[in-house]
Amino acid sequence: LDRTLFYPEGGGQDSDTGMLVQNGKKFDVSRVEKSGDAVIHIIDGKNKISGGKIEGEINWQRRYASMRHHTATHIINASARKVLGNHIWQRGSYLDENEARLDVSHFRRISPEEVRMIEREANSVVMGAKPVVKEWLPIGEAEKKYGMHLYQGGAPKGKILRVVSIPGTEVEACGGTHVDNTAEIGLIKITGTERIQDGVERIKFAAGYKSLEYVQEQEELLRKAAGILNVDTAVLPKTVERFFREWKKLRKQVENLQKDAAAIEVFNGVKIVTQDDMTPSAIKSITSGGKSVVISPGKTEKSAMIRIARSPDVNVDCTTVAVEAGRILGGRGGGRKEVAQAGGPDLDKLDEAKARAIGMVKEQLEKDL
Numbered sequence: 001l002d003r004t005l006f007y008p009e010g011g012g013q014d015s016d017t018g019m020l021v022q023n024g025k026k027f028d029v030s031r032v033e034k035s036g037d038a039v040i041h042i043i044d045g046k047n048k049i050s051g052g053k054i055e056g057e058i059n060w061q062r063r064y065a066s067m068r069h070h071t072a073t074h075i076i077n078a079s080a081r082k083v084l085g086n087h088i089w090q091r092g093s094y095l096d097e098n099e100a101r102l103d104v105s106h107f108r109r110i111s112p113e114e115v116r117m118i119e120r121e122a123n124s125v126v127m128g129a130k131p132v133v134k135e136w137l138p139i140g141e142a143e144k145k146y147g148m149h150l151y152q153g154g155a156p157k158g159k160i161l162r163v164v165s166i167p168g169t170e171v172e173a174c175g176g177t178h179v180d181n182t183a184e185i186g187l188i189k190i191t192g193t194e195r196i197q198d199g200v201e202r203i204k205f206a207a208g209y210k211s212l213e214y215v216q217e218q219e220e221l222l223r224k225a226a227g228i229l230n231v232d233t234a235v236l237p238k239t240v241e242r243f244f245r246e247w248k249k250l251r252k253q254v255e256n257l258q259k260d261a262a263a264i265e266v267f268n269g270v271k272i273v274t275q276d277d278m279t280p281s282a283i284k285s286i287t288s289g290g291k292s293v294v295i296s297p298g299k300t301e302k303s304a305m306i307r308i309a310r311s312p313d314v315n316v317d318c319t320t321v322a323v324e325a326g327r328i329l330g331g332r333g334g335g336r337k338e339v340a341q342a343g344g345p346d347l348d349k350l351d352e353a354k355a356r357a358i359g360m361v362k363e364q365l366e367k368d369l
């Protein structure tokens with residue numbers, strides 16, 4: 001092709017997709033790459049395009065979403081600098097039609113409060129409906145006019161620079177695609193931050209329809225969570241906190257009840273406690289009392305299991321007991337001498353495995369006498 005509107009992958013921006021049309025025949029373009037001065041259009045299928053007149057059509061919805069995200073990247077960069085300080089410098093960026101991220105130099109984590117300030121600043125630029133000016137300038141002239149600050153996206157290539165500026169906000173040398181006015185971007189919403197390496201923070205964000213989708217998804221999550229608890233979203237944090245507190249209290253009560261309800265047999269001066277479905281912490285509260293062994297069977301729909309644990313002052317090897325119990329359950333067992341576990345699919349062998357475990361514990365206690 002002698003010329004093209006397709007944007008090749010570059011500058012952190014994903015390539016365009018679309019189609020090439022020749023004599024009514026359509027060829028899907030799945031990717032576009034730059035190679036030297038040429039722009040390579042990669043088309044699907046085995047069809048061959050011959051010479052002659054070819055029309056190109058880019059997937060405009062995808063391109064426009066990328067333009068929004070790309071222009072928003074410049075604005076987020078400027079807003080982060082305004083909020084966090086002049087040390088903010090672009091270390092990398094990536095964007096496609098769905099999301100955008102900007103990596104900036106910063107010595108500590110960006111706080112939730114700072115995130116809100118950056119969002120507020122960025123959206124004030126959007127609502128200011130500022131023009132996005134693109135101009136070609138000789139490199140010397142551009143540097144004299146705007147300074148080295150231009151090179152956020154890396155060192156310049158060539159003698160003529162494409163300079164993209166939003167007056168009063170940001171100037172960068174950039175070859176990507178941008179909207180003409182900041183108002184076209186729509187809401188800019190930061191969706192998260194991440195520490196990607198020492199001194200580099202990643203800011204993830206969305207713009208346009210994608211930020212609307214994000215806000216709607218978050219709202220849906222809140223609505224669902226509030227629906228489960230049957231409360232209004234406004235009181236969700238308070239309600240969750242109360243439920244969590246009560247759940248912890250009830251769990252403690254269940255553990256105490258289990259302790260009381262357990263079958264206890266004293267054998268050679270050692271308590272052998274058997275009780276179904278004990279939690280590890282309930283087991284521990286018994287074995288920490290000394291001179292005790294706990295055997296706790298349990299089952300789910302598909303598997304049976306037995307936990308075996310003992311206090312440090314008892315000479316029983318829980319591992320060998322677990323291995324044998326696991327064999328009976330058609331599965332396996334293992335662990336440490338003090339705590340071990342067995343599991344397997346044979347649900348109807350659970351009573352047999354439990355009896356065998358108790359028997360083995362007694363054999364070992366007898367030997368120890």
Ligand SMILES: [Zn+2]
Binds near residue numbers: 074176
């Ligand atoms: Zn740009």
